Amino acid sequence: MLTQYTLKMPHVVYSGEGALDHIKEIAGTCAGKAVVFSDKGIMAAGLLEKPLSLLKEAGVGYSVLDGLPAEPDCEEAQKVIDAFKAEKAGLIIAVGGGSVMDIAKLASVLATDAYTVRDLLDDPCLAKKCVPTLMIPTTAGTGSEATPNSIVAVPEKELKVGIVNDAMIADYVILDGEMIKNLPRKIAAATGVDALAHAIECYTSNKANPFSDTFALEALDLILTNIERACDDPDALDAKNAMLIAAFYAGAAITASGTTAVHALSYPLGGKYHIPHGVSNAMLLVPVMKFNEPACRDRFAAAYDRIAGGKGMPQRTPEEKSAWIIRRLDEIVTHLEIPSSLREYGVGDQDLDALVEAGMDVKRLLVNNMREVTPEDARKLYMEIM
Ligand SMILES: NC(=O)c1ccc[n+]([C@@H]2O[C@H](COP(=O)([O-])OP(=O)(O)OC[C@H]3O[C@@H](n4cnc5c(N)ncnc54)[C@H](O)[C@@H]3O)[C@@H](O)[C@H]2O)c1
Ligand SMILES: [Zn+2]
Structure with a gap:
C-alpha cells in the first residue's frame, strides 16, 4: 500500500440517458472547430451519426479522422496526428474504443512541432496539453477515458508501450449506454x-x-x-x-x-x-x-x-x-x-x-x-x- 496517494480525474463526466447531448454545450464553449477521432468499425456501426448531428445543431464546424487502425503502432499514430495538426482544432472528440481514445489523447499534447510520438516514448514528461479533449467510449472497456495513459506498439521492440502523463487526462467524458448497446x-x-x-x-x-x-x-x-x-x-x-x-x-x-x-x-x-x-x-x-x-x-x-x-x-x-x-x-x-x-x-x-x-x-x-x-x-x- 502506498502511504501517499493522489486522485486525478477528468474535469467533468456526464453519464446516464441522453448524456450524448452534452456534446453541444461542450463544443459551444471551445474556441474553433472540433476534430473527431474515430475508426472504420465505429463508422460502420453508425456510432458517429448522433455526435456529428449534435455538432451541426450546435453550429460547430468539424472534421473527422477515421483512418486509425486498431491498436496502432507509433508510426501509424504519428501519421494520424500529422493530419490532425493541419486541422487547427479547438476541441478533440474521440468516439471509439481504447485505440481511438489513446491516439486522440496523444494528439491533444501533440498539436505542436516541439516533439513527436517517439520523443514522448523516450520522455513522456515533455507532454503539454495543447487542445481540450472529450472522450466518448464505445467499448466497456479500457477505461482510457479516465487515465493519463496512451498505449502504442513500438515495432522494433515488438512491444506495446504506455506513454503516461497527466496532461493526457481527458477534460470531458461522456458515458452513454447508446454507444455500447450493439457492441458485438x-x-x-x-x-x-x-x-x-x-x-x-x-x-x-x-x-x-x-x-x-x-x-x-x-x-x-x-x-x-x-x-x-x-x-x-x-x-x-x-x-x-x-x-x-x-x-x-x-x-x-x-x-x-x-x-x-x-x-x-x-x-x-x-x-x-x-x-x-x-x-x-x-x-x-x-x-x-x-x-x-x-x-x-x-x-x-x-x-x-x-x-x-x-x-x-x-x-x-x-x-x-x-x-x-x-x-x-x-x-x-x-x-x-x-x-x-x-x-x-x-x-x-x-x-x-x-x-x-x-x-x-x-x-x-x-x-x-x-x-x-x-x-x-x-x-x-x-x-x-x-
Ligand atoms: N489508455 C489506457 O488507459 C488503456 C487501458 C487499456 C487498454 N488500452 C489500449 O486500448 C486499446 C484497445 O482498445 P479496445 O479494447 O477498446 O478496442 P479497440 O479500440 O481496439 O476496438 C476494437 C474493435 O472494436 C470496434 N468497436 C469498438 N466499439 C465498437 C462498437 N460499439 N460497435 C462495434 N464495433 C466497435 C473497433 O472499430 C475495432 O475494430 C489497446 O491499444 C490497448 O493497449 C489503453
Ligand atoms: Zn488493459
Missing part, C-alpha cells in the same frame, strides 16, 4: 475482461491505496455481477450501462494505482503477435492471479467480503474467499469463450525466450505486482497459456 459479443467479452483485469490488478497492486480501492472494488462488484448478461443478452441495457460505468471506475483505479503482471506480460503479446489487448489479458488473468494468490490472499478475501456483503453470500475462511474470487474469474473467462491459447495466434515454443525477455522488460508494471515475478515465473506463466 466478441468485442464486449474481451474489452469487459480488460476492465475486470484493471479492477483486480489495481486492487492487488503494490500501489493500491484507499482512493484506488474505492474505484477498483466498486468496478469489480459491478463487473462480476453484470459481465455475462451484458455480453449474452442484447436487451440487457442495465447490465451494459453498469459495465460502462465499471470500466470508467476501473480506469480511475489505474490512474490512482496501477496494473500488475497480467498487463505487463500481456504487452509483448499485443506488440509482436497483435493479439487484441482484452484477449491477451483474458488469457493471463487466471494464471497470474493463481500465481499471485499467496501474496494477495488477504486482498482477495477482502474483495469477497465487499461483494458478499450486499448479496447474502456465506461466511468463509480467507482461503475459501480467495479461492472463490479466482474461481469466479475463471468462470467468466470460460463462459465468454475468449480465445485461451497462444498457439491460436501462431505463438510457439520457439518464441518463449523472446516473450520472457520482452515481458520482463515491462518493469513499470511488474514492480506493482505483490509477488515478485522472476524470468522463470514468466516462462511458466506463458507456458500455461500455450
Whole structure:
C-alpha cells in the first residue's frame, strides 16, 4: 500500500440517458472547430451519426479522422496526428474504443512541432496539453477515458508501450449506454475482461491505496455481477450501462494505482503477435492471479467480503474467499469463450525466450505486482497459456 496517494480525474463526466447531448454545450464553449477521432468499425456501426448531428445543431464546424487502425503502432499514430495538426482544432472528440481514445489523447499534447510520438516514448514528461479533449467510449472497456495513459506498439521492440502523463487526462467524458448497446459479443467479452483485469490488478497492486480501492472494488462488484448478461443478452441495457460505468471506475483505479503482471506480460503479446489487448489479458488473468494468490490472499478475501456483503453470500475462511474470487474469474473467462491459447495466434515454443525477455522488460508494471515475478515465473506463466 502506498502511504501517499493522489486522485486525478477528468474535469467533468456526464453519464446516464441522453448524456450524448452534452456534446453541444461542450463544443459551444471551445474556441474553433472540433476534430473527431474515430475508426472504420465505429463508422460502420453508425456510432458517429448522433455526435456529428449534435455538432451541426450546435453550429460547430468539424472534421473527422477515421483512418486509425486498431491498436496502432507509433508510426501509424504519428501519421494520424500529422493530419490532425493541419486541422487547427479547438476541441478533440474521440468516439471509439481504447485505440481511438489513446491516439486522440496523444494528439491533444501533440498539436505542436516541439516533439513527436517517439520523443514522448523516450520522455513522456515533455507532454503539454495543447487542445481540450472529450472522450466518448464505445467499448466497456479500457477505461482510457479516465487515465493519463496512451498505449502504442513500438515495432522494433515488438512491444506495446504506455506513454503516461497527466496532461493526457481527458477534460470531458461522456458515458452513454447508446454507444455500447450493439457492441458485438466478441468485442464486449474481451474489452469487459480488460476492465475486470484493471479492477483486480489495481486492487492487488503494490500501489493500491484507499482512493484506488474505492474505484477498483466498486468496478469489480459491478463487473462480476453484470459481465455475462451484458455480453449474452442484447436487451440487457442495465447490465451494459453498469459495465460502462465499471470500466470508467476501473480506469480511475489505474490512474490512482496501477496494473500488475497480467498487463505487463500481456504487452509483448499485443506488440509482436497483435493479439487484441482484452484477449491477451483474458488469457493471463487466471494464471497470474493463481500465481499471485499467496501474496494477495488477504486482498482477495477482502474483495469477497465487499461483494458478499450486499448479496447474502456465506461466511468463509480467507482461503475459501480467495479461492472463490479466482474461481469466479475463471468462470467468466470460460463462459465468454475468449480465445485461451497462444498457439491460436501462431505463438510457439520457439518464441518463449523472446516473450520472457520482452515481458520482463515491462518493469513499470511488474514492480506493482505483490509477488515478485522472476524470468522463470514468466516462462511458466506463458507456458500455461500455450
Ligand atoms: N489508455 C489506457 O488507459 C488503456 C487501458 C487499456 C487498454 N488500452 C489500449 O486500448 C486499446 C484497445 O482498445 P479496445 O479494447 O477498446 O478496442 P479497440 O479500440 O481496439 O476496438 C476494437 C474493435 O472494436 C470496434 N468497436 C469498438 N466499439 C465498437 C462498437 N460499439 N460497435 C462495434 N464495433 C466497435 C473497433 O472499430 C475495432 O475494430 C489497446 O491499444 C490497448 O493497449 C489503453
Ligand atoms: Zn488493459
